[in-house]
Amino acid sequence: MKRYVLGLETSCDETASAVVSSEFEIISNIVFSQQKIHASFFGVVPELASRTHYEKIHFVLDKALKKFDIKNIDLIAYTEKPGLKGALLIGKTVAKTLGYIYSKPTIGVDHLWGHIFSVILTHKGKIKFPFISLIISGGHTELSLVHSHTKKENLGQTRDDAVGEAFDKVAKMLAEHVPKRYKSLFRYPGGPIIEKLAKFGDSKAIDFPRPYMMESDDFSFSGLKTAVLYYIKNKSLNIKDVYNICASFQEAVVDTLLVKTLRIIDKTKCNRVVISGGVSANKSLRDGFIKIAQNKNIEVYFPHKYLATDNAAMISLAGLNFYYNN
Numbered sequence: 001m002k003r004y005v006l007g008l009e010t011s012c013d014e015t016a017s018a019v020v021s022s023e024f025e026i027i028s029n030i031v032f033s034q035q036k037i038h039a040s041f042f043g044v045v046p047e048l049a050s051r052t053h054y055e056k057i058h059f060v061l062d063k064a065l066k067k068f069d070i071k072n073i074d075l076i077a078y079t080e081k082p083g084l085k086g087a088l089l090i091g092k093t094v095a096k097t098l099g100y101i102y103s104k105p106t107i108g109v110d111h112l113w114g115h116i117f118s119v120i121l122t123h124k125g126k127i128k129f130p131f132i133s134l135i136i137s138g139g140h141t142e143l144s145l146v147h148s149h150t151k152k153e154n155l156g157q158t159r160d161d162a163v164g165e166a167f168d169k170v171a172k173m174l175a176e177h178v179p180k181r182y183k184s185l186f187r188y189p190g191g192p193i194i195e196k197l198a199k200f201g202d203s204k205a206i207d208f209p210r211p212y213m214m215e216s217d218d219f220s221f222s223g224l225k226t227a228v229l230y231y232i233k234n235k236s237l238n239i240k241d242v243y244n245i246c247a248s249f250q251e252a253v254v255d256t257l258l259v260k261t262l263r264i265i266d267k268t269k270c271n272r273v274v275i276s277g278g279v280s281a282n283k284s285l286r287d288g289f290i291k292i293a294q295n296k297n298i299e300v301y302f303p304h305k306y307l308a309t310d311n312a313a314m315i316s317l318a319g320l321n322f323y324y325n326n
């Protein structure tokens with residue numbers, strides 16, 4: 001039986017709503033990005049995020065339901081955790097209210113499962129289990145073994161900064177240290193900006209440390225971030241230096257993620273990898289994984305680029321799965 005889910009995502013700085021079917025069709029996928037609001041703060045300001053979700057949630061909802069009657073929705077899914085408390089509350093309240101008014105069931109979804117489902121949605125449910133999941137976002141860095149649609153075993157996570165957070169903080173550090181005329185190059189989120197500037201740089205120019213942490217499957221990116229800070233401190237940087245820092249930092253991150261993932265593949269003997277979260281939009285990272293995958297006979301899956309960062313389509317599919325498959 002074909003089912004339709006209405007999804008709401010308000011965990012961080014994207015106010016989003018979507019309608020997705022159980023046959024992996026995206027009927028609508030509306031995202032209001034708050035990036036401009038948080039840009040100059042170099043990070044998400046929780047109170048501003050909550051207020052903006054409150055102001056924009058009905059706008060994204062109306063657009064998502066423009067060509068789809070809410071009466072034909074079977075389920076309403078919303079992001080339950082993790083995320084900013086006040087921000088999550090907006091999505092949950094709206095979802096519960098709609099559920100009450102239209103007599104529809106509601107389900108709270110774990111945002112990290114949502115990211116995994118962004119890849120399942122992209123590949124229309126064809127990825128086989130088990131697989132290794134690498135979630136690399138602004139708030140999370142998580143390696144796990146996914147046994148089924150509803151069961152995953154955590155294998156490693158970050159002990160300090162998440163990968164996206166490290167990108168964002170390095171962008172902030174660069175903004176503070178570059179000559180005035182280059183400052184406007186940088187804002188939040190830093191990941192896409194670093195990726196853009198890295199294209200003009202030499203990734204071998206600076207030998208930043210690779211935080212492999214051989215004794216553990218956890219990650220730590222704060223040392224790498226500090227190494228960048230020491231490198232740029234008290235230097236008068238020209239634009240070529242900036243390009244090289246971006247390229248070398250990005251390569252250190254990609255190398256680290258590759259080495260840690262390959263080690264997990266070796267340990268678990270599972271050679272299927274699903275990579276998700278905002279940082280999975282990064283082309284160097286994708287190219288790095290695709291190249292290794294070809295050489296080592298590994299299957300690697302990414303989300304569509306527009307599903308890599310936060311959205312409600314992934315929450316819809318995750319909700320549908322947990323509500324009907326559990």
Ligand code: KG4
Binds near residue numbers: 012189278279
């Ligand atoms: O998944 P996401 O939208 O939100 C969270 O769940 O946290 O991820 C946002 C993060 C930000 O830190 C942003 O800098 C990073 O993803 N990001 C990127 C790229 N696009 C977004 N990092 C590196 N390269 C990119 N192209």
Ligand code: ZN
Binds near residue numbers: 111115137277309
């Ligand atoms: Zn996310």
